[in-house]
Amino acid sequence: MASVRVRGPLRQLAGGRSDHQLSGATVVELLRELERAHPAVDGWILDERGLIRRHINVFVNGERGGEATAVDPDDRIEVLPAISGG
């Protein structure tokens, strides 16, 4: 199973844990699995269209990923709010 790490308010919503071992072939499948395990996360990372919210970044093994990015069972996925500023 892939490892998904969440932080900040997402950690609280996901049962108070940062690291989650989840099954799925793509990023969106993993995030849906996280929602099923922790319904409070629903709507916080993915919007109603199934898209990752605009200011949230998902990295797969350190590389920026998208909804359809393929994942392997030993991959590490980080979900991070965007660092924005000016």
Next chain:
Amino acid sequence: MTELILGTKKGLFVLEGEPGGEFAVKARAFAGEPVEYAMRHPRSGRMFASVTSPFYGPKIWYADDPAGEWSQADGVALPEGGDAALERIWLIVAGEEENRLYAGGDPGVLFESADGGASWELNRALWEHPTRGSWEPGGGGLCLHSIAPWPDDPERLALAISAAGVWLTEDRGGSWRQGNDGLLARYAPDEAPEDSSALCVHHLERAPRQPERMFMQFHGGVYRSDDGGESWADIGAGLPSDFGFPLMVDPADPDSAYVIPLKADTDRVTPEGQVRVYETRDAGATWSERGDGLPQHDAYLTVLRLAFDRAGEGSDLELYFGTTSGEVFASGDAGASWASAASRLPPVYSLAAAD
């Protein structure tokens, strides 16, 4: 003591005070996050806030004590798997029934709660209205920003959407029809069809003691309806500008309305550097300036559509408005005189006064 609940660019502020004096900050919540709207339910006392985190999307939160723990309301989302996402909740309004509330949002959506605001459901009839494909968003999005219940009749409701006009129901939201007769979109090209739904309503208020009467601030024009929102007559003559966003009524007087004109759609500040509220007490036949105590020199302020509210009525009418420059002004005598109530706050998106 009057409580003011402010939604701001940097969180929710609860102020307390008396008109004529400075209001004190009694509570703050959602620090740093944009709170588009916040209010206290007049019957339950529960407080609501709509918050659109730039990271995590729009949510409705509720709490009995604003300084305590807030809970996220369920169901505030569009149907999954479609091609639209909820952008923002613009306002929350108490319905006529005990536990019913309404919330309006972008893209032109209405949510209803039957359990006091803990859970919400999308109004499907409006969401699936056959004309929806032709609705055009205004500059602020396709925002459902005004909800006017009909006192003592939960079957009837009026909504306003920018820029999709006025919508009316007489069957609890089971079906909707437009109520736009008489509205003139001066901003539209001459060749635009007359039945265009691109009608940019800015704010709508009902006169509660004469509910078939409504007042509207339009995108160029102030209007009155005497038939429950079916048709509208322009009453903007006599104002320095008929452009603006906020509008309020005195519940005790169906002939009353207050507006805060802005110079024009291309210059959305108070005209001539003077902050003035205008009042009618004859249903729009004439307007009187109400600016005593408000800044009259070099004051180029913007007041957003939901940043103007009242407490009390009649001889006890209090009026309050907040500005995008972080100031709050108060009148304890129905607009005759004004004083600063707070300043140096973040930009004020909404202001709700608790009766």
